Amino acid sequence: MKVKLSKIQERLPEFEIIHFQDVDITGVSYDSRTIEKGDIFFPLEGENFNGHDFIPQAFNNGAVATLCDSAHLTEYVDRKEPIIVVDSIEEGLEKIVNVIFSDITAPRVAITGSTGKTTTREMLVKILESKGKVLNSDRNYNTLWGNAKVLSEYDDHDYIVLEFAMDRKGEIGWQSRAIEPDLGAILNIGFVHAENVGGIRNVYETKKDLADYLHRSGKPLVLNADDNWLKKIEAQYTYQLLTYGHEGKDFRLINSDVSLEGTEFTFVHEGEEYTGFIKAYGKDLAYNALAAIALADLLGVDVKDSVKALKEYTAFEGRFEIKELNEYVTLVNDAYNANPTSMRMSIETFDDIFDERDYDRVLILGDMKELGKVTQEQHRLLGELVKRKKFSKVYYVGDYYKDFGLGEKLINWYQAEVIVERIKRNVRKKTAILLKASHSVGLYNIEK
Secondary structure: OOEEHHHHHHHOOOOEEEOOOOOEEOEEEOOHHHOOOOEEEOOOEOOOOEHHHHHHHHHHOOOOEEEEEHHHHHHOOOOOOOEEEEOOHHHHHHHHHHHHOOOOOOOEEEEEOOOOHHHHHHHHHHHHOOOOOEEOOOOOOOOHHHHHHHHOOOOOOOEEEEEOOOOOOOHHHHHHHHHOOOEEEEOOOOOOOHHHHOOHHHHHHHHHHHHHHHHHHOOOEEEEOOOHHHHHHHHHOOOOEEEEEOOOOOEEEEEEEEEOOEEEEEEEEOOEEEEEEEEOOOOOHHHHHHHHHHHHHHOOOOHHHHHHHHOOOEOOOOOOEEEEOOOOEEEEEOOOOOOHHHHHHHHHHHHHHOOOOOOEEEEEEEOOOOOHHHHHHHHHHHHHHHHHOOOOEEEEEOOOHHHHOOOEEEOOHHHHHHHHHHHHHHOOOOEEEEEEOOHHHOHHHOOO
């Protein structure tokens, strides 16, 4: 990318630029430590830091311009470099990102939802790479400033695929206004981040902001028709809408089965039945696959080509990753993160693949974070799910052991690691171990 500062001055006259020089902006950054020559610096503010404190370091490291809110301007008014004065960094970031990337012509896809964003993005990228050059993040960027960093790497790509995440109300709308996606998908509404936004209804309202933006702009939307919250959007959306799932009108899911080979799913589109296969594990992955196929369809990719491309998809590290520790012991690392939906899916997939008649089956689970008021209830329901299955041994790491209500309590992931090592050394019969918890619990470190 290369944008003249005069373009921002012309498009956003409401922002004063002191010490104006018509510099070339060639990148964006919010971290003064990793500034590259030509970057514009966004001094973000958090609970424990204020990016304004690092404006001098940003300039010293090569930034050619910075934002600065009016409250901090007196500290830097005597500098010689260009400073864009804004009322708030958030407003400035939204408007300036919009201007900087306004000339990009490749279609921008936005994917949001409580679970499955990264999986769906990766599946869509795998499909689109069979047709052209795709810009997306391999570093799991999903905030506005992260996606701005992704967009700064645009170089005549044919497609752009982004995740829109949230940890507070209004964040999806903020990203939508700044980035202006050309099409998007909402995968599901769950309890992830409910603690931060005040409940699942606010999760829905925040995710719905993507649909509202696309509807106002007359752009297409893809929805999971089996999600009860998303049915509300389906009933109101009057522009181009594709739905998927067992109740999907455009991509109707018939069946999904999982085995040690991967996941096979069958669906109907425009009266024709298709069978797809992915080298990843989980019946619910069929939903992610159909979302990716629907988005690709909107981008002009034939459904048959999408199904073929997905046969080459493999899940990344930490997502139901199956590892043979020795001839007897199999470890399943699904501890990248956890929420009620992914926890259920993981346990049921483990139960399906590793039959009790063939394996001793060991669960090592841990807390699900950021669930807000429903935390205790969701951990209780998790315990009830596990009780209905016939697992040989259950261990639990975390603060919600009493709510979970069964198994042996472990203090931390180090103790879990000792248990895995003991099983690996001593067991002489087929045994499968599942690791599943939120990232902060640390189970993902075991046998890394």
